[in-house]
Amino acid sequence: MISPAARDSLQGWLASQKALKGASDNTLDAYSRDVAGFLAFMTEHHGQTQGLGALAKISTADMRSWMAFTRGHDVGSRSLARKLSAVKSFYRWLSEREGFEPTAVLATRSPKFQRKLPRPLSPEAASDMIDTLEVQSLTPWISARDQAVVTLLYGCGLRISEALGLTGADLPIGSTLRIIGKGNKERMVPVIAPARDAVERYVAICPYEITPQSPVFRGARGGKLNPRVIQKVVEKTRMQLGLPATATPHAMRHSFATHLLNAGGDLRAIQELLGHASLSTTQAYTGVDTARLLEVYARAHPQGRG
CATH class of the missing domain: 1.10.150.130 (Tyrosine recombinase, N-terminal domain)
Incomplete structure (x- = not known):
């Protein structure tokens, strides 16, 4: 009581x-x-x-x-x-x-625990995941839907809730997307051509009318798509491909960040794209070491630049 x-x-x-x-x-x-x-x-x-x-x-x-x-x-x-x-x-x-x-x-001390660092997929595994998703359903529009959602996670670094939160007002998708993330923080995310194309393919054959107020991604009966549906289809796909249990929808977002960093992307820019409040969260996402993190701080901080 x-x-x-x-x-x-x-x-x-x-x-x-x-x-x-x-x-x-x-x-x-x-x-x-x-x-x-x-x-x-x-x-x-x-x-x-x-x-x-x-x-x-x-x-x-x-x-x-x-x-x-x-x-x-x-x-x-x-x-x-x-x-x-x-x-x-x-x-x-x-x-x-x-x-x-x-x-x-x-003053009470928090118990120590080992933080689980995310495990990104290799670029090849991420590509295989997206390609194999297409054959998971016998219903063409559902196959296109699942592929479009996961392509947005990997191609734009969206959270699954952000992808499923898109409405008809966001269509047609252009070169950027305005995303409202955690804490109602807004960010602009560049959209690569394969992600744009995947969404267009899905929208063209979706059997339900998509109005400016309605969700873009629909469940089989026309309601808003449940994230569990995507989690299950990704789980089925990873088992077919022999990928580890860590190959989840969220891992596609991790992979986006890590592959950008490995290609020479700036950690602070990636932080903005992901919508992270803290650079240390982005550090954990990408597994970047402390020396590289300090380099970024030194370049970004006024005194570091001086």
Whole structure:
């Protein structure tokens, strides 16, 4: 049981995350679950509903107890680190509003975990993936649809949600696409000819009318295409080609970034194309080493150029 005051504070924090940081609904749901779970644990741990006064007095021992409890429910280091990050963010906001010192919470160390670096496909494997997708369905427009979606992921570095979020207003696709990515951040993405052609082929034979308001990519019954459909067809294709389990739709986006970098692309330009807020995220995507990352910073930073 969470006290009404704590629940109101949680809702206030979530609203601020949406308004100030443009957090997506999925992110807000995860934040809500993580922080609500933390607050519920503290209620149980102390044997009484935790009002705001009690939340301000949470100790280092309380934090250790929560982390041990969470670990005991088969929560891995990565997930625990995510939960702790949400709790810390909530406490920073709450402490500023309520005027208390959140040191015990903010000083809690995040568990260490090995970050899984993405595994891009080789250029040949990416090409084989796109070619083989065409023969996965006996229905021509569905084959063309699947191929067009995956070509956008690899050819333009789109997230699957971004590709499936395209509407008729984006047609006909020209040399660039205006994409609204995470946090409602807008970016312009160049569109290579094969991606443009793949979308045109699909649109020409799609049996459903595509209006400016309707999604470009449709499911078999005409509704918006579910990303799981693309995930499944890519999974089937990679098994046919003998590619590893890491050959997912998202890996096509990784491959776009890595192949651009290997061809001499600038890391900062690739960061812009991917819509990453942080250059370190792009570094992880491309597996670029720290020395190369520092080179980019040195070229880009005013003092580095001086």
